[in-house]
Amino acid sequence: MNIRSAFIVIAVLSVFGAFWAARAAVRGMQIARRMSFYSLRRQQNSAAAGWLALTLILLACAAWLPLYGVNWAYVYYPPSPTVTLTPTITLTPTISLTPTPTLPPRETATPTLTFTPAATFTPFIPLAIEALFQGVVTPNPDAVFTQLQFSTQFDNGEAVEPRNVFELPIYVIYAGFDYNNIIPETQWTALWYRDGNLICYETKPWDGGTGGIGGYTECSNPVGGWQVGNYEVQIFMGYDLTRVDRFEVR
Numbered sequence: 625m626n627i628r629s630a631f632i633v634i635a636v637l638s639v640f641g642a643f644w645a646a647r648a649a650v651r652g653m654q655i656a657r658r659m660s661f662y663s664l665r666r667q668q669n670s671a672a673a674g675w676l677a678l679t680l681i682l683l684a685c686a687a688w689l690p691l692y693g694v695n696w697a698y699v700y701y702p703p704s705p706t707v708t709l710t711p712t713i714t715l716t717p718t719i720s721l722t723p724t725p726t727l728p729p730r731e732t733a734t735p736t737l738t739f740t741p742a743a744t745f746t747p748f749i750p751l752a753i754e755a756l757f758q759g760v761v762t763p764n765p766d767a768v769f770t771q772l773q774f775s776t777q778f779d780n781g782e783a784v785e786p787r788n789v790f791e792l793p794i795y796v797i798y799a800g801f802d803y804n805n806i807i808p809e810t811q812w813t814a815l816w817y818r819d820g821n822l823i824c825y826e827t828k829p830w831d832g833g834t835g836g837i838g839g840y841t842e843c844s845n846p847v848g849g850w851q852v853g854n855y856e857v858q859i860f861m862g863y864d865l866t867r868v869d870r871f872e873v874r
């Protein structure tokens with residue numbers, strides 16, 4: 625039991641004590657009225673006055689203890705501080721895809737990839753990232769993004785020598801795109817996945833124009849570093865999936 629609870633219990637007991645003292649005072653005055661001898665009647669009235677004074681004292685204690693007694697006690701017995709836990713955000717991995725690479729003919733310089741999902745699923749924004757939203761979540765339904773161009777360099781608003789297959793070591797990968805029919809301040813999000821595990825993300829209100837070229841998202845410090853695997857970049861406007869493209873690291 626803490627100090628506040630103890631003082632409340634004492635106050636309740638004081639109220640009950642005041643009730644019984646008041647009954648004793650009333651009973652004493654009633655007995656005094658029926659007495660014929662002055663000295664005995666005076667003694668009985670004095671006792672009744674004592675019970676009445678005790679009643680007032682107990683009522684005063686019952687009122688003082690909860691209002692001022694607790695603060696007075698805390699001066700001599702300060703309460704112990706309460707530890708406040710800080711919640712942390714844990715990212716939940718999503719369904720993994722099993723991509724199947726398909727190499728082009730020998731005369732083609734840049735190979736392409738054909739991915740066959742092992743299971744049908746609907747991409748979504750994890751709750752931990754959704755909690756960071758600050759912009760408008762209702763996008764223009766006519767908003768469009770061009771195919772993502774992946775490159776380790778981005779200059780003058782475009783990806784330099786874009787490709788879909790990279791070799792280690794890698795320090796940063798850019799995903800460039802052109803866009804149109806975008807409503808400013810709409811929340812846009814880029815999610816980077818490696819074999820179905822989220823490794824990079826970017827989310828903020830759209831601060832560009834309604835249409836243009838040279839848009840991009842980048843991943844420079846993925847969770848676990850750059851590793852061999854199949855990667856996917858998902859672009860959302862609000863909660864709507866707008867673009868999905870993939871590349872491979874060998």
